[in-house]
Amino acid sequence: MVKADWKIVKIVTAIATKIWAASLGTLLTCVILYCFYGSLISFSIFLFAGLYILYHAQDNLLYHPDLPSNSRVYIPVPAMHNLPYETVNIRTSDNATLHAFFIKQNDDKSTFVPTIVYFHGNAGNMGHRLQNVWGIYYNLNCNILMVEYRGYGLSTGSPSEKGLCMDGRAAVDYLYTRHDLDHQKIILFGRSLGGAVAIDVAADLEYSGKIMALMVENTFTSIPDMAVELVHPNVKYLPNVFYKNKYYSIDKVDRIRVPVLFITGLADNLVPPRMMQTLHMKCGSTRKRLLEFTGGSHNDTWVIDGYYQGIATFLVECHDVVHPLQTPPKRNHWPEIHEV
Known part of the structure; x- marks a missing residue:
C-alpha cells in the first residue's frame, strides 16, 4: 500500500x-x-x-511513456535476452507509426504455434517487458508481437484512449499481412492498461473473428472506478463527462465470445483483485477461466510458480496448439521493472 501511495504522490507532483x-x-x-x-x-x-x-491533465495521470527516464530513447532489444527478433513498423488507420518487435520461433515451427500480441502497461516501453516475454517464448513455444503504443518508445503520435485502441487493431491487421504464422492461432494478451486495450479489440465483432483467445492480467474495470480507488470515494459522484479517458472494460467484456483467461495477483495493491473477479463474472464468453495467484502483485504476478503452466493449460483447453513445455535456457540477472 505504501508503494502505491508513493506512486500516486509522484504522479500528482509531476502533473502539478x-x-x-x-x-x-x-x-x-x-x-x-x-x-x-x-x-x-x-x-x-x-x-x-x-x-x-x-x-x-488526465493524460499526464494515465500515460507515462517517459518513466523511467530515457524510455522514449532507449528501448532494450530482445537480443539482449537471447531472443530472435525483427523490428517492424506498423502503420495505423490514422497514419501513426508503431514501433514493434516480432519474436518468432524457429522457421520450421513458427507457422504451427500460437502468436501472442503483447500489450504492455502504461509506463516505460515494450523493452521493459522482455523478462516476461522471455518466459512466454521458452515456456509456451509461442511467437510474440510486442507493440509499442503511439507516443511510447519510438512510436509516433501521442497516447489517447481512441488512439491506443486503434493501435491494438493495427497490430492484429499487421499479423494478417504475414505468411509465416497461423492466422487461426492469434491470441491477445494485455497487462494493466494493456488489458483494457486487449478487451476493446476482442469486444469488436470484426476483430473477435480474427483472434483465437484473449488473456488479460491485473487490469481494471474502468478509469472512473480506478479514480474512486486512487483519489477518493466521493469521486464516484463525478459525472463521466469529466473523464477524458474512460476505458469502460466492464461494459465491453460482456460482448466477448472468444475464450478468455483472467490472470490476477491477489497481492495487487494498485488494481484491486476484485476488479478482475468482476470482469470474469461479467464476461460474455462461455469459455472463461480465472487464474489467481496468492502473493502476485501488480507487476510481478508472472514470476509466481505455476504462472506459465496455468496459461499453457488454458491454451490447450482453447485449442490443441501448445507444444509440451520445454526447459528454458539459463538466464542472466535482470533488473526489476515497475509499472504504474
Missing part, C-alpha cells in the same frame, strides 16, 4: 509541475475579473478554467 503556469495564469485572470466584474463571474470562469485544465 506541468500545469502550474496555466493554473497561475487562470488565477491571475480571475483576480483581475473579480476586481472589475465581481465575484460571480470570476468564480464561474475560475471553475470552468479549472475543470478544463484538470480534464486535459
Whole structure:
C-alpha cells in the first residue's frame, strides 16, 4: 500500500509541475475579473478554467511513456535476452507509426504455434517487458508481437484512449499481412492498461473473428472506478463527462465470445483483485477461466510458480496448439521493472 501511495504522490507532483503556469495564469485572470466584474463571474470562469485544465491533465495521470527516464530513447532489444527478433513498423488507420518487435520461433515451427500480441502497461516501453516475454517464448513455444503504443518508445503520435485502441487493431491487421504464422492461432494478451486495450479489440465483432483467445492480467474495470480507488470515494459522484479517458472494460467484456483467461495477483495493491473477479463474472464468453495467484502483485504476478503452466493449460483447453513445455535456457540477472 505504501508503494502505491508513493506512486500516486509522484504522479500528482509531476502533473502539478506541468500545469502550474496555466493554473497561475487562470488565477491571475480571475483576480483581475473579480476586481472589475465581481465575484460571480470570476468564480464561474475560475471553475470552468479549472475543470478544463484538470480534464486535459488526465493524460499526464494515465500515460507515462517517459518513466523511467530515457524510455522514449532507449528501448532494450530482445537480443539482449537471447531472443530472435525483427523490428517492424506498423502503420495505423490514422497514419501513426508503431514501433514493434516480432519474436518468432524457429522457421520450421513458427507457422504451427500460437502468436501472442503483447500489450504492455502504461509506463516505460515494450523493452521493459522482455523478462516476461522471455518466459512466454521458452515456456509456451509461442511467437510474440510486442507493440509499442503511439507516443511510447519510438512510436509516433501521442497516447489517447481512441488512439491506443486503434493501435491494438493495427497490430492484429499487421499479423494478417504475414505468411509465416497461423492466422487461426492469434491470441491477445494485455497487462494493466494493456488489458483494457486487449478487451476493446476482442469486444469488436470484426476483430473477435480474427483472434483465437484473449488473456488479460491485473487490469481494471474502468478509469472512473480506478479514480474512486486512487483519489477518493466521493469521486464516484463525478459525472463521466469529466473523464477524458474512460476505458469502460466492464461494459465491453460482456460482448466477448472468444475464450478468455483472467490472470490476477491477489497481492495487487494498485488494481484491486476484485476488479478482475468482476470482469470474469461479467464476461460474455462461455469459455472463461480465472487464474489467481496468492502473493502476485501488480507487476510481478508472472514470476509466481505455476504462472506459465496455468496459461499453457488454458491454451490447450482453447485449442490443441501448445507444444509440451520445454526447459528454458539459463538466464542472466535482470533488473526489476515497475509499472504504474
